[in-house]
Amino acid sequence: MVRYLDPEEHPELGEERRHRSSPGQRLARVRERNAALTGSAAIEAAREVALRKLDARACSRAELTSAIEGRGFSADLALQVVDRLEAVGLVDDQAYADALVRSRFSGTGASGRALREVLVRKGLEPGIIERALSQISRDDEAERAAQLVARKRRSLAGVPRQSAYRRLCSMLARKGYSPSVASNAVRDALDEWHAGSSDDDEGWGWEVS
Template sequence: MSEPDGDEPGTNHGARTGRPRRGRRRTDGEGPGGGTEAQAKDVCLRLLTDRARSRAELATKLEQKGFAPEVSERALDRLAEVGLIDDADFAQQWARSRHLFSGKGKRAIALELRRKGVSDDDAAEALDGIDAASERERAAELVRKKLRTQAPLPTEGDRREIAAERDRLVRRLVGMLARRGFAQGMAFEVVRDELDGHTHDLPTE
Protein backbone atom coordinates (compact mmCIF):
# COMPACT_ATOMS: atom_id res chain seq x y z
CA MET A 1 0.00 0.00 0.00
CA SER A 2 1.44 3.39 -0.98
CA GLU A 3 2.15 6.19 1.45
CA PRO A 4 -0.64 8.81 1.67
CA ASP A 5 0.07 12.18 0.07
CA GLY A 6 0.65 15.20 2.28
CA ASP A 7 1.47 15.55 5.96
CA GLU A 8 -0.05 13.16 8.43
CA PRO A 9 -1.31 14.54 11.73
CA GLY A 10 1.41 14.59 14.36
CA THR A 11 4.27 13.95 11.94
CA ASN A 12 7.22 16.20 11.10
CA HIS A 13 7.02 15.96 7.36
CA GLY A 14 9.69 18.62 6.83
CA ALA A 15 12.23 16.67 8.86
CA ARG A 16 11.30 13.33 7.19
CA THR A 17 11.78 14.63 3.66
CA GLY A 18 14.97 16.58 4.47
CA ARG A 19 13.39 20.00 3.84
CA PRO A 20 14.30 22.73 6.36
CA ARG A 21 11.72 23.49 9.00
CA ARG A 22 9.95 26.80 8.74
CA GLY A 23 11.02 29.52 11.15
CA ARG A 24 8.62 31.59 13.20
CA ARG A 25 6.42 34.04 11.32
CA ARG A 26 7.76 37.62 11.29
CA THR A 27 5.72 40.25 13.05
CA ASP A 28 7.13 43.29 11.27
CA GLY A 29 7.89 44.30 7.72
CA GLU A 30 11.28 42.68 7.37
CA GLY A 31 11.79 40.49 4.35
CA PRO A 32 10.35 40.47 0.81
CA GLY A 33 7.03 42.22 0.44
CA GLY A 34 7.12 44.15 3.69
CA GLY A 35 4.33 43.81 6.25
CA THR A 36 0.70 44.69 6.83
CA GLU A 37 -0.81 47.89 8.14
CA ALA A 38 -1.63 46.17 11.44
CA GLN A 39 1.97 45.06 11.83
CA ALA A 40 3.20 48.57 11.08
CA LYS A 41 0.90 49.99 13.76
CA ASP A 42 2.20 47.42 16.24
CA VAL A 43 5.78 48.52 15.55
CA CYS A 44 4.82 52.16 16.12
CA LEU A 45 2.97 51.38 19.34
CA ARG A 46 6.00 49.59 20.75
CA LEU A 47 8.17 52.58 19.91
CA LEU A 48 5.67 55.03 21.43
CA THR A 49 5.63 53.02 24.65
CA ASP A 50 9.28 53.92 25.09
CA ARG A 51 8.81 57.68 24.50
CA ALA A 52 6.86 60.16 22.39
CA ARG A 53 8.10 60.35 18.79
CA SER A 54 7.50 62.53 15.79
CA ARG A 55 5.75 61.19 12.70
CA ALA A 56 8.99 61.44 10.73
CA GLU A 57 10.84 59.36 13.33
CA LEU A 58 8.23 56.62 13.12
CA ALA A 59 8.22 56.71 9.32
CA THR A 60 11.99 56.23 9.32
CA LYS A 61 11.73 53.24 11.65
CA LEU A 62 9.08 51.62 9.47
CA GLU A 63 11.19 52.17 6.37
CA GLN A 64 14.17 50.54 8.10
CA LYS A 65 12.02 47.51 8.89
CA GLY A 66 11.00 47.09 5.26
CA PHE A 67 7.41 48.32 5.26
CA ALA A 68 6.13 49.66 1.96
CA PRO A 69 5.64 53.47 1.94
CA GLU A 70 1.88 53.21 1.31
CA VAL A 71 1.47 50.76 4.19
CA SER A 72 3.44 53.04 6.52
CA GLU A 73 1.41 56.08 5.50
CA ARG A 74 -1.91 54.36 6.21
CA ALA A 75 -0.70 53.14 9.59
CA LEU A 76 0.66 56.56 10.56
CA ASP A 77 -2.52 58.29 9.38
CA ARG A 78 -4.60 55.98 11.55
CA LEU A 79 -2.45 56.60 14.62
CA ALA A 80 -2.64 60.35 14.01
CA GLU A 81 -6.44 60.15 13.77
CA VAL A 82 -6.69 58.65 17.25
CA GLY A 83 -4.20 61.15 18.70
CA LEU A 84 -1.24 58.83 19.22
CA ILE A 85 0.88 60.85 16.79
CA ASP A 86 0.83 64.63 17.25
CA ASP A 87 3.91 66.55 16.15
CA ALA A 88 2.77 69.78 17.84
CA ASP A 89 2.37 68.02 21.19
CA PHE A 90 5.61 66.11 20.69
CA ALA A 91 7.48 69.36 20.03
CA GLN A 92 6.06 70.91 23.21
CA GLN A 93 7.11 67.92 25.32
CA TRP A 94 10.54 67.73 23.75
CA ALA A 95 11.31 71.43 24.12
CA ARG A 96 10.18 71.53 27.76
CA SER A 97 12.13 68.40 28.71
CA ARG A 98 15.33 69.35 26.92
CA HIS A 99 15.25 72.85 28.41
CA LEU A 100 14.45 71.92 32.00
CA PHE A 101 16.25 68.62 32.43
CA SER A 102 19.06 68.69 29.84
CA GLY A 103 19.94 72.38 30.06
CA LYS A 104 19.54 73.03 26.34
CA GLY A 105 19.06 76.51 24.88
CA LYS A 106 16.50 77.36 22.24
CA ARG A 107 18.96 77.16 19.36
CA ALA A 108 19.98 73.60 20.23
CA ILE A 109 16.38 72.52 20.75
CA ALA A 110 15.35 74.01 17.41
CA LEU A 111 18.07 72.01 15.67
CA GLU A 112 16.98 68.80 17.43
CA LEU A 113 13.36 69.30 16.40
CA ARG A 114 14.40 69.93 12.80
CA ARG A 115 16.39 66.71 12.79
CA LYS A 116 13.33 64.86 14.04
CA GLY A 117 11.27 66.12 11.12
CA VAL A 118 9.07 68.54 13.08
CA SER A 119 7.71 71.38 10.96
CA ASP A 120 9.01 74.92 11.45
CA ASP A 121 5.56 76.06 12.65
CA ASP A 122 5.26 73.35 15.31
CA ALA A 123 8.84 73.94 16.43
CA ALA A 124 8.37 77.71 16.65
CA GLU A 125 5.24 77.32 18.76
CA ALA A 126 7.03 74.95 21.13
CA LEU A 127 10.04 77.24 21.47
CA ASP A 128 7.77 80.20 22.22
CA GLY A 129 7.01 78.43 25.50
CA ILE A 130 10.58 79.10 26.63
CA ASP A 131 10.72 82.78 27.52
CA ALA A 132 13.89 84.85 27.82
CA ALA A 133 13.79 84.91 31.62
CA SER A 134 13.50 81.14 31.84
CA GLU A 135 16.33 80.60 29.37
CA ARG A 136 18.57 83.07 31.19
CA GLU A 137 17.91 81.43 34.56
CA ARG A 138 18.66 77.98 33.14
CA ALA A 139 21.95 79.29 31.75
CA ALA A 140 22.80 80.82 35.12
CA GLU A 141 22.13 77.52 36.87
CA LEU A 142 24.53 75.76 34.52
CA VAL A 143 27.24 78.36 35.16
CA ARG A 144 26.77 78.18 38.93
CA LYS A 145 27.04 74.39 38.80
CA LYS A 146 30.28 74.66 36.85
CA LEU A 147 31.70 77.27 39.19
CA ARG A 148 31.13 75.00 42.20
CA THR A 149 33.88 72.77 40.81
CA GLN A 150 36.09 75.69 39.81
CA ALA A 151 38.90 76.91 42.05
CA PRO A 152 38.42 80.57 43.02
CA LEU A 153 40.19 83.02 40.77
CA PRO A 154 43.31 84.54 42.28
CA THR A 155 42.95 87.95 43.85
CA GLU A 156 46.60 88.62 44.62
CA GLY A 157 49.52 88.94 42.27
CA ASP A 158 50.06 90.49 38.88
CA ARG A 159 46.92 92.32 37.78
CA ARG A 160 47.35 91.36 34.14
CA GLU A 161 47.75 87.67 34.97
CA ILE A 162 44.62 87.79 37.10
CA ALA A 163 42.67 89.46 34.31
CA ALA A 164 43.97 86.91 31.77
CA GLU A 165 42.92 84.02 34.01
CA ARG A 166 39.47 85.52 34.36
CA ASP A 167 39.18 85.96 30.59
CA ARG A 168 40.11 82.31 30.03
CA LEU A 169 37.44 81.20 32.46
CA VAL A 170 34.87 83.47 30.80
CA ARG A 171 35.65 81.95 27.40
CA ARG A 172 35.33 78.40 28.74
CA LEU A 173 31.99 79.10 30.37
CA VAL A 174 30.61 80.98 27.36
CA GLY A 175 31.76 78.14 25.11
CA MET A 176 29.95 75.65 27.34
CA LEU A 177 26.71 77.62 27.06
CA ALA A 178 27.13 78.10 23.30
CA ARG A 179 27.49 74.34 22.80
CA ARG A 180 24.20 73.91 24.64
CA GLY A 181 22.46 76.31 22.28
CA PHE A 182 22.39 79.55 24.26
CA ALA A 183 22.87 82.82 22.37
CA GLN A 184 26.39 84.20 22.71
CA GLY A 185 25.35 87.67 23.86
CA MET A 186 23.21 86.32 26.67
CA ALA A 187 25.90 83.78 27.57
CA PHE A 188 28.49 86.54 28.09
CA GLU A 189 26.09 88.53 30.29
CA VAL A 190 25.20 85.52 32.42
CA VAL A 191 28.82 84.44 32.86
CA ARG A 192 29.97 87.91 33.87
CA ASP A 193 27.10 88.33 36.32
CA GLU A 194 27.80 84.96 37.94
CA LEU A 195 31.53 85.59 38.12
CA ASP A 196 30.93 88.90 39.86
CA GLY A 197 29.17 86.99 42.62
CA HIS A 198 31.80 84.24 42.68
CA THR A 199 34.99 86.25 42.97
CA HIS A 200 36.23 89.36 44.73
CA ASP A 201 37.00 92.55 42.90
CA LEU A 202 40.41 92.69 41.30
CA PRO A 203 43.00 94.38 43.52
CA THR A 204 43.70 98.00 42.82
CA GLU A 205 47.17 99.23 42.12
Template sequence: MPGHGGSARARRRAATKQGDRSQDLAAAREAALRLLERTRRTRTDLTRRLRQKGFASRTIEEVLERLLGVGLVDDAEYARAFLSGRWGRRPAGWRRLEQELRRRGIGPEDVARGRELLEAERGPLDELSLARRVLAQAARRAAGLDPRLRRRRLYALLARRGFDSDTIEAALDAGGDKPADG
Protein backbone atom coordinates in the same frame (compact mmCIF):
# COMPACT_ATOMS: atom_id res chain seq x y z
CA MET B 1 14.43 38.91 16.53
CA PRO B 2 17.23 39.01 14.00
CA GLY B 3 16.51 35.63 12.40
CA HIS B 4 12.86 36.42 11.79
CA GLY B 5 13.17 39.96 10.36
CA GLY B 6 14.05 38.91 6.83
CA SER B 7 11.30 36.32 6.51
CA ALA B 8 8.66 38.71 7.91
CA ARG B 9 9.84 41.34 5.46
CA ALA B 10 9.56 38.85 2.61
CA ARG B 11 6.03 37.87 3.71
CA ARG B 12 5.02 41.55 3.79
CA ARG B 13 6.37 42.10 0.29
CA ALA B 14 4.57 39.00 -0.96
CA ALA B 15 1.32 40.10 0.71
CA THR B 16 1.59 43.48 -0.97
CA LYS B 17 2.31 41.90 -4.35
CA GLN B 18 -0.76 39.68 -3.97
CA GLY B 19 -2.86 42.75 -3.29
CA ASP B 20 -3.43 41.97 0.39
CA ARG B 21 -2.95 45.54 1.59
CA SER B 22 -5.20 45.12 4.61
CA GLN B 23 -2.81 42.54 6.08
CA ASP B 24 0.14 44.83 5.40
CA LEU B 25 -1.66 47.81 6.95
CA ALA B 26 -2.52 45.80 10.05
CA ALA B 27 1.09 44.63 10.42
CA ALA B 28 2.42 48.18 9.98
CA ARG B 29 -0.11 49.55 12.47
CA GLU B 30 0.87 46.89 15.03
CA ALA B 31 4.57 47.63 14.50
CA ALA B 32 3.95 51.36 14.97
CA LEU B 33 1.89 50.79 18.11
CA ARG B 34 4.64 48.58 19.57
CA LEU B 35 7.16 51.35 18.92
CA LEU B 36 4.87 53.90 20.56
CA GLU B 37 4.40 51.70 23.65
CA ARG B 38 8.03 52.21 24.63
CA THR B 39 8.35 55.95 24.15
CA ARG B 40 6.86 58.96 22.39
CA ARG B 41 8.15 59.21 18.83
CA THR B 42 8.18 61.75 16.05
CA ARG B 43 6.52 61.17 12.71
CA THR B 44 9.98 61.13 11.10
CA ASP B 45 11.28 58.50 13.54
CA LEU B 46 8.26 56.24 13.02
CA THR B 47 8.56 56.59 9.25
CA ARG B 48 12.24 55.63 9.37
CA ARG B 49 11.66 52.66 11.68
CA LEU B 50 8.73 51.31 9.68
CA ARG B 51 10.71 51.70 6.46
CA GLN B 52 13.55 49.69 8.07
CA LYS B 53 11.02 46.95 8.79
CA GLY B 54 10.26 46.78 5.08
CA PHE B 55 6.87 48.48 4.88
CA ALA B 56 5.99 50.34 1.70
CA SER B 57 5.91 54.15 1.79
CA ARG B 58 2.21 54.20 0.92
CA THR B 59 1.41 51.83 3.79
CA ILE B 60 3.50 53.87 6.23
CA GLU B 61 1.74 57.09 5.23
CA GLU B 62 -1.70 55.54 5.70
CA VAL B 63 -0.80 54.20 9.14
CA LEU B 64 0.75 57.50 10.24
CA GLU B 65 -2.28 59.47 9.06
CA ARG B 66 -4.50 57.26 11.22
CA LEU B 67 -2.19 57.63 14.22
CA LEU B 68 -2.08 61.40 13.73
CA GLY B 69 -5.86 61.47 13.49
CA VAL B 70 -6.28 59.83 16.90
CA GLY B 71 -3.48 61.83 18.53
CA LEU B 72 -0.98 59.01 19.04
CA VAL B 73 1.60 60.86 16.95
CA ASP B 74 1.87 64.57 17.65
CA ASP B 75 5.15 66.31 16.85
CA ALA B 76 4.15 69.52 18.67
CA GLU B 77 3.45 67.54 21.85
CA TYR B 78 6.73 65.67 21.36
CA ALA B 79 8.50 69.05 21.13
CA ARG B 80 6.75 70.27 24.30
CA ALA B 81 7.78 67.17 26.26
CA PHE B 82 11.34 67.33 24.93
CA LEU B 83 11.70 71.01 25.80
CA SER B 84 10.21 70.47 29.23
CA GLY B 85 12.73 67.75 29.99
CA ARG B 86 15.73 69.57 28.56
CA TRP B 87 15.00 72.91 30.21
CA GLY B 88 14.68 71.06 33.50
CA ARG B 89 17.53 68.53 33.38
CA ARG B 90 20.18 69.92 31.05
CA PRO B 91 19.47 73.58 30.34
CA ALA B 92 20.40 74.95 26.95
CA GLY B 93 19.61 77.99 24.88
CA TRP B 94 16.61 78.11 22.61
CA ARG B 95 18.80 77.97 19.47
CA ARG B 96 20.41 74.68 20.56
CA LEU B 97 17.10 73.11 21.60
CA GLU B 98 15.50 74.12 18.32
CA GLN B 99 18.40 72.53 16.39
CA GLU B 100 18.05 69.31 18.36
CA LEU B 101 14.34 69.13 17.60
CA ARG B 102 14.96 69.84 13.91
CA ARG B 103 17.52 67.00 13.83
CA ARG B 104 14.79 64.72 15.21
CA GLY B 105 12.61 65.65 12.24
CA ILE B 106 10.31 68.16 13.93
CA GLY B 107 9.22 70.93 11.56
CA PRO B 108 9.50 74.62 12.50
CA GLU B 109 5.74 74.97 13.05
CA ASP B 110 5.68 72.06 15.50
CA VAL B 111 8.80 73.37 17.28
CA ALA B 112 7.12 76.75 17.74
CA ARG B 113 3.85 75.12 18.82
CA GLY B 114 5.73 72.93 21.32
CA ARG B 115 7.31 76.02 22.84
CA GLU B 116 3.91 77.75 23.00
CA LEU B 117 2.43 74.73 24.80
CA LEU B 118 5.30 74.68 27.29
CA GLU B 119 5.07 78.42 27.95
CA ALA B 120 1.31 78.11 28.47
CA GLU B 121 2.06 75.43 31.05
CA ARG B 122 5.06 77.02 32.82
CA GLY B 123 5.12 80.66 31.83
CA PRO B 124 7.63 82.44 29.59
CA LEU B 125 10.96 80.69 29.15
CA ASP B 126 13.76 82.77 30.64
CA GLU B 127 17.07 82.00 28.94
CA LEU B 128 19.03 84.26 31.28
CA SER B 129 17.93 82.22 34.30
CA LEU B 130 18.85 79.02 32.48
CA ALA B 131 22.27 80.39 31.55
CA ARG B 132 22.85 81.37 35.17
CA ARG B 133 21.91 77.84 36.27
CA VAL B 134 24.46 76.39 33.85
CA LEU B 135 27.08 78.81 35.20
CA ALA B 136 26.32 77.87 38.80
CA GLN B 137 26.84 74.20 37.94
CA ALA B 138 30.09 74.89 36.09
CA ALA B 139 31.53 77.50 38.46
CA ARG B 140 33.02 74.92 40.83
CA ARG B 141 35.10 73.36 38.06
CA ALA B 142 36.44 76.74 36.96
CA ALA B 143 36.94 78.22 40.45
CA GLY B 144 40.74 78.15 40.60
CA LEU B 145 41.39 79.48 37.10
CA ASP B 146 42.75 82.85 36.11
CA PRO B 147 39.72 85.21 35.82
CA ARG B 148 40.18 85.79 32.07
CA LEU B 149 40.59 82.10 31.32
CA ARG B 150 37.62 81.31 33.57
CA ARG B 151 35.42 83.81 31.72
CA ARG B 152 36.51 82.47 28.31
CA ARG B 153 35.76 78.89 29.31
CA LEU B 154 32.39 79.75 30.83
CA TYR B 155 31.53 81.82 27.75
CA ALA B 156 32.46 78.87 25.50
CA LEU B 157 30.35 76.50 27.60
CA LEU B 158 27.28 78.70 27.29
CA ALA B 159 27.88 79.20 23.56
CA ARG B 160 28.07 75.41 23.06
CA ARG B 161 24.79 75.11 24.93
CA GLY B 162 23.16 77.44 22.39
CA PHE B 163 22.86 80.70 24.32
CA ASP B 164 23.24 83.92 22.34
CA SER B 165 26.06 86.37 23.10
CA ASP B 166 23.83 88.94 24.85
CA THR B 167 22.46 86.29 27.21
CA ILE B 168 25.96 84.94 27.85
CA GLU B 169 27.37 88.38 28.69
CA ALA B 170 24.42 89.17 30.97
CA ALA B 171 24.75 85.83 32.77
CA LEU B 172 28.51 86.22 33.24
CA ASP B 173 28.12 89.80 34.47
CA ALA B 174 25.32 88.84 36.86
CA GLY B 175 27.43 85.99 38.19
CA GLY B 176 30.33 88.26 39.11
CA ASP B 177 32.45 87.30 36.11
CA LYS B 178 32.85 90.80 34.74
CA PRO B 179 35.84 91.31 32.46
CA ALA B 180 38.89 92.59 34.36
CA ASP B 181 39.75 95.25 31.79
CA GLY B 182 36.17 96.21 30.79
Protein backbone atom coordinates in the same frame (compact mmCIF):
# COMPACT_ATOMS: atom_id res chain seq x y z
CA MET C 1 36.08 12.09 9.72
CA VAL C 2 33.38 14.73 9.20
CA ARG C 3 29.84 13.57 9.83
CA TYR C 4 27.09 14.97 7.66
CA LEU C 5 23.76 15.47 9.41
CA ASP C 6 20.75 15.78 7.14
CA PRO C 7 18.73 18.95 8.08
CA GLU C 8 15.58 16.99 7.29
CA GLU C 9 16.40 14.54 10.05
CA HIS C 10 17.84 17.21 12.37
CA PRO C 11 15.63 20.33 12.16
CA GLU C 12 17.40 21.84 15.17
CA LEU C 13 20.33 22.57 12.86
CA GLY C 14 18.24 25.03 10.90
CA GLU C 15 17.20 26.70 14.14
CA GLU C 16 20.81 26.94 15.23
CA ARG C 17 21.82 28.56 11.94
CA ARG C 18 18.95 31.01 12.26
CA HIS C 19 20.22 32.14 15.66
CA ARG C 20 23.74 32.53 14.24
CA SER C 21 22.60 34.91 11.48
CA SER C 22 23.61 38.55 11.78
CA PRO C 23 21.18 41.33 12.74
CA GLY C 24 21.43 42.64 9.19
CA GLN C 25 20.43 39.28 7.76
CA ARG C 26 17.50 38.97 10.15
CA LEU C 27 16.29 42.46 9.27
CA ALA C 28 16.55 41.68 5.57
CA ARG C 29 14.32 38.63 6.05
CA VAL C 30 11.81 40.68 8.04
CA ARG C 31 11.74 43.37 5.36
CA GLU C 32 11.25 40.79 2.64
CA ARG C 33 8.42 39.14 4.54
CA ASN C 34 6.68 42.44 5.29
CA ALA C 35 7.01 43.66 1.71
CA ALA C 36 5.11 40.59 0.56
CA LEU C 37 2.12 41.34 2.82
CA THR C 38 -1.01 42.87 1.32
CA GLY C 39 -4.35 44.27 2.43
CA SER C 40 -5.35 44.18 6.09
CA ALA C 41 -2.43 41.91 6.97
CA ALA C 42 0.03 44.58 5.83
CA ILE C 43 -1.84 47.33 7.66
CA GLU C 44 -1.94 45.37 10.92
CA ALA C 45 1.73 44.44 10.72
CA ALA C 46 2.77 48.03 10.00
CA ARG C 47 0.55 49.29 12.80
CA GLU C 48 2.23 46.85 15.18
CA VAL C 49 5.63 48.34 14.28
CA ALA C 50 4.37 51.83 15.13
CA LEU C 51 2.69 50.77 18.36
CA ARG C 52 5.84 49.05 19.57
CA LYS C 53 7.74 52.29 19.03
CA LEU C 54 5.10 54.25 20.91
CA ASP C 55 5.16 51.74 23.75
CA ALA C 56 8.83 52.56 24.27
CA ARG C 57 8.50 56.37 24.05
CA ALA C 58 6.63 59.19 22.37
CA CYS C 59 7.54 59.65 18.71
CA SER C 60 7.03 62.16 15.93
CA ARG C 61 5.20 61.32 12.71
CA ALA C 62 8.50 61.29 10.85
CA GLU C 63 10.08 58.85 13.28
CA LEU C 64 7.14 56.46 13.00
CA THR C 65 6.95 56.55 9.21
CA SER C 66 10.70 55.97 9.04
CA ALA C 67 10.41 53.00 11.41
CA ILE C 68 7.60 51.45 9.38
CA GLU C 69 9.40 51.92 6.06
CA GLY C 70 12.57 50.56 7.65
CA ARG C 71 10.74 47.28 8.26
CA GLY C 72 9.97 46.83 4.58
CA PHE C 73 6.58 48.51 4.20
CA SER C 74 5.80 51.06 1.50
CA ALA C 75 5.83 54.81 2.12
CA ASP C 76 2.13 55.01 1.25
CA LEU C 77 1.24 52.35 3.80
CA ALA C 78 3.39 54.02 6.46
CA LEU C 79 1.60 57.32 5.85
CA GLN C 80 -1.80 55.64 6.03
CA VAL C 81 -1.01 53.98 9.36
CA VAL C 82 0.48 57.12 10.94
CA ASP C 83 -2.45 59.24 9.75
CA ARG C 84 -4.80 56.83 11.50
CA LEU C 85 -2.76 56.92 14.72
CA GLU C 86 -2.81 60.69 14.62
CA ALA C 87 -6.58 60.72 14.08
CA VAL C 88 -7.15 58.71 17.26
CA GLY C 89 -4.76 60.88 19.29
CA LEU C 90 -1.80 58.54 19.59
CA VAL C 91 0.44 60.85 17.58
CA ASP C 92 0.60 64.62 18.08
CA ASP C 93 3.70 66.37 16.76
CA GLN C 94 3.01 69.67 18.50
CA ALA C 95 2.44 68.09 21.91
CA TYR C 96 5.54 65.95 21.35
CA ALA C 97 7.69 68.96 20.45
CA ASP C 98 6.36 71.03 23.36
CA ALA C 99 7.08 68.28 25.87
CA LEU C 100 10.53 67.62 24.44
CA VAL C 101 11.51 71.28 24.70
CA ARG C 102 10.30 71.55 28.29
CA SER C 103 12.05 68.33 29.29
CA ARG C 104 15.42 69.16 27.72
CA PHE C 105 15.38 72.77 28.96
CA SER C 106 14.60 71.87 32.56
CA GLY C 107 16.72 68.72 32.58
CA THR C 108 19.97 69.43 30.75
CA GLY C 109 19.60 73.18 30.28
CA ALA C 110 19.60 72.89 26.50
CA SER C 111 18.13 75.92 24.76
CA GLY C 112 17.95 77.83 21.49
CA ARG C 113 20.08 76.35 18.74
CA ALA C 114 20.68 73.05 20.56
CA LEU C 115 16.96 72.43 21.00
CA ARG C 116 16.24 73.41 17.41
CA GLU C 117 18.77 70.85 16.17
CA VAL C 118 17.09 68.12 18.22
CA LEU C 119 13.63 69.00 16.88
CA VAL C 120 14.88 69.10 13.29
CA ARG C 121 16.41 65.63 13.71
CA LYS C 122 13.01 64.41 14.88
CA GLY C 123 11.58 65.43 11.50
CA LEU C 124 9.26 68.08 12.89
CA GLU C 125 7.90 70.86 10.70
CA PRO C 126 9.29 74.42 11.04
CA GLY C 127 6.03 75.88 12.34
CA ILE C 128 5.80 73.23 15.06
CA ILE C 129 9.43 73.85 16.03
CA GLU C 130 8.93 77.60 16.34
CA ARG C 131 5.83 77.20 18.50
CA ALA C 132 7.61 74.73 20.77
CA LEU C 133 10.63 76.99 21.20
CA SER C 134 8.42 80.00 21.92
CA GLN C 135 7.64 78.42 25.31
CA ILE C 136 11.05 79.61 26.50
CA SER C 137 11.22 83.35 27.08
CA ARG C 138 14.32 85.50 27.18
CA ASP C 139 13.95 85.72 30.96
CA ASP C 140 13.68 81.93 31.20
CA GLU C 141 16.92 81.57 29.23
CA ALA C 142 18.74 84.12 31.37
CA GLU C 143 17.66 82.39 34.58
CA ARG C 144 18.59 78.92 33.34
CA ALA C 145 21.95 80.13 32.05
CA ALA C 146 22.70 81.65 35.46
CA GLN C 147 21.85 78.34 37.13
CA LEU C 148 24.17 76.42 34.83
CA VAL C 149 27.02 78.86 35.45
CA ALA C 150 26.49 78.74 39.23
CA ARG C 151 27.03 74.98 39.20
CA LYS C 152 30.56 75.51 37.87
CA ARG C 153 31.71 77.91 40.59
CA ARG C 154 33.61 75.43 42.73
CA SER C 155 35.45 73.88 39.79
CA LEU C 156 36.70 77.31 38.68
CA ALA C 157 38.30 78.39 41.96
CA GLY C 158 41.77 79.70 41.21
CA VAL C 159 41.19 79.96 37.46
CA PRO C 160 42.08 83.36 35.93
CA ARG C 161 38.99 85.43 35.14
CA GLN C 162 39.45 85.45 31.37
CA SER C 163 39.96 81.68 31.31
CA ALA C 164 36.87 81.16 33.46
CA TYR C 165 34.93 83.49 31.17
CA ARG C 166 35.91 81.53 28.07
CA ARG C 167 35.11 78.16 29.64
CA LEU C 168 31.71 79.22 30.89
CA CYS C 169 30.70 80.92 27.63
CA SER C 170 31.78 77.84 25.68
CA MET C 171 29.71 75.62 27.97
CA LEU C 172 26.60 77.75 27.42
CA ALA C 173 27.23 77.94 23.67
CA ARG C 174 27.31 74.15 23.45
CA LYS C 175 23.91 74.09 25.16
CA GLY C 176 22.51 76.45 22.54
CA TYR C 177 22.52 79.83 24.28
CA SER C 178 23.12 82.94 22.21
CA PRO C 179 26.38 84.89 22.68
CA SER C 180 24.55 87.77 24.36
CA VAL C 181 22.70 85.57 26.88
CA ALA C 182 25.87 83.59 27.63
CA SER C 183 28.05 86.69 28.01
CA ASN C 184 25.61 88.45 30.34
CA ALA C 185 25.15 85.39 32.54
CA VAL C 186 28.88 84.75 32.83
CA ARG C 187 29.89 88.37 33.48
CA ASP C 188 27.24 88.75 36.18
CA ALA C 189 28.34 85.53 37.87
CA LEU C 190 32.05 86.38 37.78
CA ASP C 191 31.39 89.86 39.16
CA GLU C 192 29.27 88.39 41.97
CA TRP C 193 31.82 85.73 42.86
CA HIS C 194 34.65 88.27 42.96
CA ALA C 195 32.64 90.79 45.01
CA GLY C 196 31.68 88.12 47.50
CA SER C 197 35.23 86.85 48.03
CA SER C 198 37.77 88.10 50.57
CA ASP C 199 41.52 88.28 50.32
CA ASP C 200 41.67 85.10 52.41
CA ASP C 201 39.32 83.14 50.13
CA GLU C 202 41.46 80.74 48.17
CA GLY C 203 40.97 81.06 44.46
CA TRP C 204 38.74 84.14 44.21
CA GLY C 205 41.44 86.79 44.01
CA TRP C 206 41.13 86.98 40.21
CA GLU C 207 44.35 86.90 38.25
CA VAL C 208 44.63 88.55 34.84
CA SER C 209 45.44 86.03 32.13
